[in-house]
Amino acid sequence: MxxxxxxxxxxxxxxxxxxxxxxxxxxxxxxxxxxxxxxxxxxxxxxxxxxxxxxxxxxxxxxxxxxxxxxxLLHLDVDGGASPAQVSEYRRRQHEREKYERWENEAWLMLCSYYKLLREWREMVPDCPDDEPDRRFIYALHNLHHAEYLCEEFINADEDGRKMMRSEVERIAGFLGGLTAD
Ligand SMILES: [Zn+2]
Missing domain, CATH: 3.90.580.10 (Zinc finger, CHC2-type domain)
Structure with missing residues (x-):
């Protein structure tokens, strides 16, 4: 529904x-x-x-x-009445759809928080140029641009495009998960 x-x-x-x-x-x-x-x-x-x-x-x-x-695109046979096979096919499709929408939601929130975090890290500029920079600052220097790119890609992509970003999203989820585990 x-x-x-x-x-x-x-x-x-x-x-x-x-x-x-x-x-x-x-x-x-x-x-x-x-x-x-x-x-x-x-x-x-x-x-x-x-x-x-x-x-x-x-x-x-x-x-x-x-x-x-x-x-x-449910492909139900509305005129002949749905057969049990069609009903279960319909349920399967709906289930798949809801599963995808849940993933899409989570993936988007994940990418947003990754981007936001890196922007915070990017601000951790060493006070003196000679100081050893914080490793989070270094990480942000290398990855902030990519994080921004991922967010834009995700917004502009269609469903297939988003699915193709799955491994990237999983990598970021692993990265963020590793942070909270510390
Ligand atoms: Zn009403």
Missing amino acids: STVAKGYGLKINRAGMAICPFHAEKTPSAKIYPDGFHCFGCGVHADVIGFTQRLFGLARPIDAARKLNDDF
Whole structure:
């Protein structure tokens, strides 16, 4: 459900709440459940299909199912009714999607904190030019530019591009993990 809600522009906060698209409000009162939507403000309650139908003003649930198929490439056979194999395929895809989105989130936060840390280290300039520089300062000198580049790459990349950065993200995660272990 959250994949669809996000796909259609809802911003879901940490508490799983979003601004309800079905009534005017400034603070989120709509809760996004794994398999449904419920607004505590206007009382709309719907599953994924009902939500989509209402959001786009579609006449029939089948139209909403078709739209979901098109928009999220679910490849469900909406006209013949989904077979068990298709349903499990749909679940598999959704599971994969959620797994990727979680990773994407974590990877982004990881890259940001790496970049932020290196910027702090870059400021640890030795007081006198003759002083032995802090090894973190040296590290930042060598890697800050690359860290900035990684953040930009990640923002600009599409999903495949981000997946290709996986090993780099893991290396940085290992590096940051090693710091806290000290
Ligand atoms: Zn509402």
